[in-house]
Amino acid sequence: MCRRVEALRRVHPSLFSFPGRAVIKTVLLAALVLGGCASAPTAPSPNIEVPATFREGDIRWTSAPPAEAQARGTWWKAFSDPTLDGLMDRAAANNTSIELAAARLMQARALARSAEADRLPQFGLRAGIARQGGPLINAAGGQGTLATLAGDLSYELDLFGRLSKASTAASLDAQSREALLRSTQLLVQADVAQNYLSLRALDAERELVRGTLTAYRETVDITERRFRAGSIAELDVVRVRAELASIESDALALDRRRAELEHSLAVLLGETASSFQLASGEWSATLPVIPAGVPSTVLTRRPDVAAAQRTLEASQARLGVARTAWFPTLSLTSSGGFASPNLGDLLTASMRAWSVGALLAMPLFDGGRREAGIQNAQGELGASLASYREQILVAFREVEDQLSGLRLLAEQANVQTQAVALGSRASVLAESRYRSGLASQLDLLDARRTDLRNRRTALQVRAAQYQATVALVRALGGGWEAPAIAFDGPRAQDTQAALR
Secondary structure (H helix, E strand, O other), X not given: OHHHHHHHHHXXXXXXXXXXXXXXXXXXXXXXXXXXXXXXXXXXXXXXXXXXXXXXXXXXXXXXXXXXXXXXXXXXXXXXXXXXXXXXXXXXXXXXXXXXXXHHHHHHHHHHHHHXXXXXXXXEEEEEEEEEOOHHHHXXXXXXXXXXXXXXXXXXXXXXXXXXXXXXXXXXXXXXHHHHHHHHHHHHHHHHHHHHHHHHHHHHHHHHHHHHHHHHHHHHHHHHXXXXXXXXXXXXXXXXXXXXXXXXXXXXXXXXXXXXXXXXXXXXXXXXXXXXXXXXXXOOOOOOOOOOOOOHHHHHHOHHXXXXXXXXXXXXXXXXHHHXXXXXXXXXXXXXXXXXXXXXXXXXXXXXXXXXXXXXXXXXXXXXXXXXXXXXXXXXXXXXXXXXXXXXXXXXXXXXXXHHHHHHHHHHHHHHHHHHHHHHHHHHHHHHHHHOOOXXXXXXXXXXXXHHHHHHXXXXXXXXXXXXXXXXXXXXXXXXXXXXXXXXXXXXHHHHHHOO
C-alpha cells in the first residue's frame, strides 16, 4: 500500500507539498485501502476446446488475431450473374437495416468522442451584469451594478484511470458497432443472394411444370376424343383430368412462392413490394466451388465474432471504471477575468480578478452502492464472455453445417441425376407401350408422375447447393480467401485478471 502512495507522490508531488498534505495523505491512504478491499474473488474464465481441424474438409484451426476489417471483396461475383450484381448495388445503397446499423455506429462514435472529451481540460467564458439593492445590501454599502467578464478553466486529474477506462470502453463500443455494421452488410448480401437464387430456381421449376402441363393438356384432349369415340371408359378421362388439376395446383403454388420471394427481395433493396418486379429469367448463375483446404483463419473476418469480442473488452474496461469509484477524485479549477461596477472600467487592470482552487472528493459511506456497481459490472463481463463464447461455437457449427451440407448435396445431386435419367426413360417406354396398347393408362400416368417428381427434386437439390454455398460464404465471414492475419480467441488471462 505504501508503494502505491509513493508512486502517487512521484506522479503528483504537489499533492504532498502544502500544509494540508497530512490530511490528503490520510484520505488517499483510506482510498487505497478501500480500493484493495474492493477486489472481487477470481472467477474462472470459460475455455473453448478448439478442434485441430473441422470435421468436414481439410481445414485446420490456428490461433490468430481478428481480421474483421479486412476487405472481403465482391464475393457474389463468383456466381457470374449480372442481375445479381445489380441487386447487390441497390441493396447496398438503400437497405434500411444497413442504414439503421450505420446510424447506431454514428451514435457510438459520438459517445466515444464525448468520453474522450472528459479527459481534456474544459474552458469556458462567462459574462454578466447584475443590479443589487435592498435594506441589507444598502446597510453594507453594496448597492449598485456589477459587471463581470471571466474565463473558467477546469481539469480533472485522472489519478486512477477512471476517465481513460471509460474512454476505452466507449471506443470499444464504437468498434463493436462498426463490426455489427459489417455483419449487417454481410447478412443483407447473403439474403439478397439467397432470395434471388431461390427465385431463379423457382423460375426453372415453374418452366418445367408448365411444360408438363402442356403435355398433359394434349393427353386430356386425346383421351376425351377417344372417350367420345367409345374406345375408352369415362374413368380414363377422369384420371387424366385429376392429374392435370393436381399439376395446375402445383404450378399456382410455385407462382405464389415466387411472388413472396419477389416481395422479400424488394424489402431487402429498400423498395416497395408494389412497385418492384423482377422478370422471369434463365437460371444461369455459376455454382462456385469452395476449394479444398480453406484455412480456418477465414473465420477471423466474421464481424459478429469481432463485435462480441469488442463488447467483452468494453465490459472489462467498465469493470475497471466501477472499481475506481472507491478512489477519490481531484479536480483543478481556475478562473480569471474582470469585475467592475462600471462598464467603462470593466477591462482596466485594476478590475482584474482571479481564483485558483483544487477539489478533492471521496464518498466514505454509500450503503453499498459502489460495491453493487462493481457486482453489476462483473455480471456484465460474465454475460459478455458467455456471449462471446457462444458466438464462436455458433461460427463453428454454421461452417460445419454448410460443409457437410455441400458434401451430401453433391452426392445427392449425382444420385438424383441417375434417377432423372431412369425416370425419363421409363416415361418414354410407358408412353410407347400405352400407344401400342401394351400398358394401361395407370402405368403411363405413374411413369409421368415419377419423371416429373424426379426432375423437380433435381432442381430443388441444385437450388439447395446454391443456398448452402451462400450460407457457407456468410459463415466464413464473406468469401473463402485466406486473410493476411488470423484469429485470436478470448484473452483468458486478461479477462481473469479483470474479474479479480
